[in-house]
Amino acid sequence: MTDEVLIEKCLKQDHRAQKMLFDRFSGKMMSVCLRYGSSQEEAEDILQDGFVKIFSKLGSYKGDGSFEGWIRRTMINTALDHIRRSKNKPVDLDLSEAEYLTGEDEKVLSQMRTEEVMKLIQQMPPGYRAVFNLFAVEGYSHQEIAEELGVTESTSKTQYKKARTYLMNIIVERQNI
Numbered sequence: 098m099t100d101e102v103l104i105e106k107c108l109k110q111d112h113r114a115q116k117m118l119f120d121r122f123s124g125k126m127m128s129v130c131l132r133y134g135s136s137q138e139e140a141e142d143i144l145q146d147g148f149v150k151i152f153s154k155l156g157s158y159k160g161d162g163s164f165e166g167w168i169r170r171t172m173i174n175t176a177l178d179h180i181r182r183s184k185n186k187p188v189d190l191d192l193s194e195a196e197y198l199t200g201e202d203e204k205v206l207s208q209m210r211t212e213e214v215m216k217l218i219q220q221m222p223p224g225y226r227a228v229f230n231l232f233a234v235e236g237y238s239h240q241e242i243a244e245e246l247g248v249t250e251s252t253s254k255t256q257y258k259k260a261r262t263y264l265m266n267i268i269v270e271r272q273n274i
Contacts, residue, residue: 098114098117100164100165101160103117103118103121104118104155104158104164107152107155108155108156115152118151119148122165122168123144123148125165125169126144126147126148126168126169126172127140127141127144129169129172129173129176130143130144130147130172130176131215131219132176132215132218132219132226132230132234133173133176133177133179133180133226133227133230134176134179134219135219135220135223135226136219139179142179143172143175143176143179144172146175146178146179147171147172147175147176150171150174150175151168151171154171173231173235176227177227177245177246180223180224180226180227181246183223217264217267217268218230218264220267221260221263221264222263224256225256225259225260225263226260227246228242228246228253228256228257228260229256229257229260229261229264231245231246232253232257233257233261239253239254239257240253
């Protein structure tokens with residue numbers, strides 16, 4: 098069944114079509130949610146909230162761009178809303194001593210399994226995690242991130258640098274254990 102037919106049936110409240118839509122996209126979208134959530138449970142909450150938004154706003158999808166892209170964008174927005182609502186504020190750790198970490202340490206990161214990297218990203222403070230995902234994974238510019246999160250562009254750049262350093266610091270600690 099094409100996306101267009103599936104959308105049409107979902108708009109008519111066809112429960113089988115809604116399940117098909119969920120089944121078709123939930124796996125990929127769970128990967129998105131895991132990058133933004135700090136745990137499996139939080140990612141599942143984001144996924145559920147995201148699909149509620151998708152089904153309630155399905156009529157606003159106009160066919161501009163891919164349907165999967167529209168769903169992904171909705172999931173990212175839901176994850177960012179979740180982070181904004183979170184009572185946990187980004188921890189502003191002083192990681193300046195670890196800023197030298199580059200080169201060899203980045204090679205270690207590239208050799209890690211995806212699951213290991215995902216777990217490390219989930220350990221980041223929420224602000225770092227959001228900026229890191231938007232910049233490094235989703236490909237947003239710092240200007241776009243600033244607009245999306247309501248911060249300055251320099252704050253976005255600083256948060257990304259600190260997120261990167263935080264991630265590399267965890268990797269170095271793990272190597273030394």
